[in-house]
Amino acid sequence: MRSEEQSGVRGPKSEVNVGRNLRGYFGPRTSDLGFRAVLLAAFLVAGSMARGDTSRTPTLETIGNEVQCTCGCNAPLNGCPHLDCAEKAQMQALIKKEIADGKDETTILQDLSLKYGLQVLSTPPAHGFNLAIWILPSVGLLVGLGIVVVIVRRWKGKPQLAPVPAAASHDARILTAVEEEMKSTGMR
Amino acid sequence: MNEVGSVSLIASLAFAAFALVAGAVGGKLRSPRITRSAERAALGFFLMITLAVVALEYMILTSDFHNAYVAEHSNRDLLTFYKVAALWAGQEGSLLFWTWLLSIYSALVVWQNRRKNRQLMPYVVSVLMGVGTFFSLLVFFVANPFQELSVVSAAGTQAFTAPDGNGLNPLLQYHSMVIHPPMLYLGYVGMVVPFAFAMAALITKQLGDNWIRITRRWTMVPWMLLGCGILLGGNWAYAVLGWGGYWGWDPVENASILPWLSGTAFLHSVMIQEKRGMLKVWNVALVILTFFLSIFGTFLTRSGIVSSVHAFAQSNIGPFFAVFLAIILFFSVTLLFLRLDHLKSENKLDSMVSRESGFLFNNWILLALVFAVFWGTLFPVISKAVENATVTVGAPFFNKVAIPMGLLLLLLTGAGPLLAWRKTSFQSLKGNFTFPLIVALIAGGIMYAKGVHHLYAWMTLFLSVFVLVCILGEFWKGARTRMRTAKENFVLALYNLTMRNTRRYGGYIVHIGIVLLFVGFAGQAFKTDTKGLMQEGDLLTVKNYMIRVDGLTTGDTPNYEYTRALLTVTKDGQAFTTMHPEKRFYKASQQPTSYVAIHPTLSEDLYVVLAGLDPDTGKAIIQVFINPLVMWVWIGGVVTLLGTLLALVPSRVEREMAEIRHAQELAVQAGDAF
DSSP states (O other): OHHHHHHHHSOOSSHHHHHHHHHHHHOTTTHHHHHHHHHHHHHHHHHHHHHOOTTSOOOHHHHHHHBBOTTSOOSBGGGOOOTTOHHHHHHHHHHHHHHHTTOOHHHHHHHHHHHHOGGGBSSOOSSGGGHHHHHHHHHHHHHHHHHHHHHHHHHHHSOOSSOOOTTOOHHHHHHHHHHHHHHHTTOO | OHHHHHHHHHHHHHHHHHHHHHHHHHHHHTOHHHHHHHHHHHHHHHHHHHHHHHHHHHHHHTTOTTBHHHHHHOOTTSOHHHHHHGGGTSHHHHHHHHHHHHHHHHHHHHHHTSSSOTTTHHHHHHHHHHHHHHHHHIIIIISOSOOBOEEEETTEEEEOOOSSOOOOOGGGOSHHHHHHHHHHHHHHHHTHHHHHHHHHHHHHTOOSHHHHHHHHHHHHHHHHHHHHHHHHHHHHIIIIIOSSOSOOOOHHHHHHHHHHHHHHHHHHHHHHHHHHSOOHHHHHHHHHHHHHHHHHHHHHHHHOSSOOSSOOSOOSOHHHHHHHHHHHHHHHHHHHHHTGGGOOOOOOOOOSSSHHHHHHHHHHHHHHHHHHHHHHHHHHHHHHHHHOOOOOOOHHHHHHHHHHHHHHHHHHHHHGGGSOSSOOOHHHHHHHHHHHHHHHHHHHHHHHHTTOOOHHHHHHHHHHHHHHHHHHHHHHHHHHHHHHHTOOOHHHHHHHHHHHTHHHHHHHHHHHHHHHHHHHHHGGGGOEEEEEEEOTTOEEEETTEEEEEEEEEEEEOSSEEEEEEEEEEEETTEEEEEEOOEEEEETTTTEEEEEOEEEEOSSEEEEEEEEEEOTTTOOEEEEEEEEETHHHHHHHHHHHHHHHHHHHSOOHHHHHHHHHHHHHHHHHHHHHHO
């Protein structure tokens, strides 16, 4: 169980610390390589998720899911709960016009963010600090997997404390122990 | 009544603070007398908070508008049904409601454990009342619902009674909204009980089986209620917000799913500890995390640190919650580290292909999902702090991250229970999975041929078939065995099989419910909608439906005015149904809202919104959605609820074990007395 305990102590405060700590888990042979592989995989997963499918033909429906309504409802344009929302109608008109002008999805999203600010996009553009939104979940997923693998490996190598039958419940074990103690002390 | 309420709050604060201290002292000195005193104080806390709730409800129901809270959140013409719900419609009332639920849980725990778990109880009471003290302080000093309405004039501040109130937020005037917040809160608040038992077990170093058994049951109940609350919230969003969906990855929605996910992880990993004596540290950590996320959810809903369509009550209580969350984290994590030596694993893992590793992978995915949702929810706040940039993290991010993880979880839902403890042989794997895989592949082929080409939707349906066959196979195999050995007919064999091990088979039913939920989610990929400006006699065609407007009527109720569209629907040229979507205008709050007309079937919902009247032409703006498979979300929720209830029913073996444990405890107590 030490690995679990360590994982609780050594949270991923920074990427460098994660690497150092993982070195402890994986041993010197695999540490750097493993850590770099995790980071690389995280970047690849994050990159593929962040990229999205911007090659598709833009429609009011697809763009409406990618941008937020600016009326203050905090909902996607398609999901704005206000029935007579003037801002929604205005944004939809602009999107329809851009689609009619033959612009692709990326250009339409750029135009909308120029007009309304970055917050109009349902997900922040994947550059600079915003990359963290995509990278950290992937890092979390992969580091988690690494921890699970390490726990399993350590468990496999660990000597068993007590030879307990798998199917026996703890209560049964307690009862057995009590029985044995009673026998050994002459009470039974 | 304001005075009654305020005095009750002060008294409840005194009781909670006393119980907090007395519990700790009683535990430290091992004094049954002081411990009993702490328990009675916890009951006093319950009585006083109940009195405060009764006082506020009385004022709401009698439209006593000299109370500021009542004037803000109710009005004379509000239906009594909704007046009751005004208790949790605003900041002050909802915090009082939270505290009341805590007091009910505390009283239940004290009553249930009046003769058992006596070594744990002083600290359990102390922890429960520590939380109670925080909320009482908050309700009395920061968000007091018993304030008089007053006006400031040249003559000074004077008490004032409003002729009528501002009314309840129209979006909250929907039947499931009356049950949704109590369910959600019962879920959030209930997580305090497993936390209290975990802390008591750490303090007393009684980290054997007892605390984990109590904690598991006490986690299942709030987990189930939280799940119901989340589903009712989705039902409300679906029927009221009028955008055709039930889940939008809103921060407040995310806040509710976080403790549910971590609670799910705990309910699985706890089995490894019970069966194999492993994952002890991890289980305590999950209990802490679940409670932390519950308080965090309340904080997020009420503090307004993130923008949300659901944040109906926001104020400056954020810093108080932040400090409280820090205290919880510091106290619990410190305690956990101090007790690491008592939480050593008793067994080793025999094989990578085993139930234990299945649970580990399940926990990995669930926790990764918790992290991703938590991170995405808070990222706008972090971005603002780091870069001073306002960004939005909405549904596209969460869908990209959560759907693949959800699919992995779905796979484990079916595969996990078929893995044996300790080690699963290749032969066993082959025997258990071949048939479900063949059925799933055939079903997948048929679905593809029928036009299901959306990757995620296809994978979801493919895995759903696989998992369903796996689980139903377990029932089938078990019942067949009983039919052979006990000579029972199939129905009786199935019944006896289930009731002999309610936990196991209740769990399977929960898994079936989860599968049905996923089937419902898959339908989102095939959603279609259209909108039209329509007047009497106009037709609108959507897929194989044709909608005709028969007329528009207007009406007036004491609470709202409405415009109603009368629609006749045909499907494939045959008469299908009539629908009456409304647009309402609530008089007290001067706000419009929609009343969506939904015709649900197992295959798809016809969902019609009267979005308004076009100002230029006077024609009705009718929006129509065809939402496939939504009904399966609600059915899945009900099945999950039933499965959980079944798992909570003690099986015959469990009842016998409980009797043995009780006899052992009585014997120990008798020994102590001598």
